[in-house]
Amino acid sequence: MKGIVSMVMMGLAALVLMVTPAAGAKSIKVGAILAVTGPMSFLGGPEARTLQMLVAETNAKGGINGRPVELILKDSMGNPEKAVSFAKQLIEEDKVVAIIGPSSSGETMQIKKIAEDGRTPLLSCAAAEVIVDPVASFVFKTPQKDSDAVKMIFEEMNAQGLANVAILVDNTGFGKAGQEQLVKIAPEFNIKIVENEVYDKAANDLSAVVAKVKANKDVQAVVNWSVVPAQSIVAKNIRQMGWDVPIFQSHGFGNIRFVEAAGAAAEGIIFPASRLLIAADLPYGHPQKELLLKYKKDYEEKYKENVSAFGGYAYDAFIIFEAAVKKAGSTDREKVRDAIEQLKNLPSATGIFSFSERDHNGLTKDAFQMLTVKDRKFVAYPPL
């Protein structure tokens, strides 16, 4: 028995050695920690595929500064402990120039300090504002700020004369960060939060909590802030109860699969998101239009699935990395970090990035576009 075990182990070791690509001495190593599988796979899946596509494209064009890019992709399955060990491995053993990811805010907050101590640039694809506020010198993020999303939603509520709202958030890092911002910013817009509930990311049905919120006659609108499929269940349960309350969601709704999952219940949901989702409807001459259309076409042809805002965040991270390495003319981690801070007016999928010493997100509220769902498709709200 022991003999068999050791033989199997040796076989495995040999296999691992065989599949590890022989890294050329000159390749530029970039690490990525993404939730490719697991409950956050809605984020990590498109992100990983986007990176693989961009790296292949860049290498086909001769790489960066004449050197090929080597992507070392780790699947964290949305698990913060795994993200932590992968971050250490990428920094200490693989000696990557920078790390792209993680996909979720919870994981990013866990490895923020590791990137900082390891003096390795981290380009997070997660949204929570706490990632870059306070600023950590090596930590950047590409998605829009959640406070800007909250402001977009509240402005729209003011315009529609909705003052008393119920907030329902998921129990991921993204949900919790959104809840904080919603509660903090509400008074600025004279909005009163009359119900405030957190639901489980793996929930099967949420009709009980929806019934509770519905029973509160003060509620004029619902903000459903989440990044997991359960957000579609909330929308379905609201409509199944015959409740025609206006539903607002976050940029975490920016994957057409959530719309498919909610079906008819998704109609009319209003949410702020990246322009990538309505690239074809953008006016000609918009600085992002051409780039968005190309990304959308390449991705959809290659992977036979719709682009999502999440893939866009990984797109940004790679574009920023590429621009920074070119600008620095080096793969020294410190120099690349300095170069990122100096990037200005860099058009990418999510918005036009301008970083500074104090702004490690580089986006303004303008990176958002209000969208709604009409006939199971994302369209601009109000129509462009």
Added chain:
Amino acid sequence: MTTELFVQYLFAGITYGSIYAIVAIGFNIIYNTTGIINFAQGEFVMLGGMIAISLLSFLPLPAAIALAVLLTMVIGALIEIIFIRWLENPSVLRMIIITIGLSILTREAAVHIWGENIRALPYFVGNEITTIGIMGARISPQVLWVVGVCGVMVVVLHLFFRATSVGREMRACAANRLATVLCGINPRNMVTFSFVLSAGMGALAGCVMSPITYTQYDMGTGLAIKGFTVAILGGLGHSGGAVAAGLLLGVIEAFSVSVVPLAFQDAIAITILLLILFVRPHGIFGSGEAARLKAF
């Protein structure tokens, strides 16, 4: 609390409860013949849903579901024949570890075949926003499908185990394997048959609940945990008990929302489970004497 809200909570509870109960019944079938818990039960639910969704592109919904249930039964049989049948007097612990391994294996296979995205069958009647009114509360017609299918399954199973000779042979197998052999019954066939049956039940459940809960490659684990809790609570091996315990747990979870924040829902359910188990370690409906005779 208004009547409307009360009925609304009640139906939410019945929805959760029926889903838990359906999974728990699957545990019970295999437990009844083998005395072990098949931790891959949640994966049968996932497979049923996934296969039906894939078949839906070629077949109408009822045919897709029927074929998905059949295919999952075949998979259940293959799993038993390949991984379990050849074991000589396996210990309970070894069997449990094998089923946990099978659960992981099935999940990994599913993520390679169907990817990590969520999928769902269409609503059997109407669509995502169809609602029907019952005593002032409004629910999706799919809820009635879940409750109805769960009810029919329990009745059919009860009759099967009590009234048919195969059913009685399966129970005999669980009670005393040696005596069954002496009576000329092949216990191995009974074990295979129990896997087929519980795979079929799980698959049907997976199809009925898919429009409500969605189907994702890793949905099995969460369902298995809740289903296992309910199976224990109702008394292992007791299908009627599983239904009662499932509904009890579901209703408690639903009503707890009115008192404490939703985030505490699971904590409340587990606390009640622990309390009941302290008082009745063999479950609410299980018999203490029978429990002592079983392997665990």
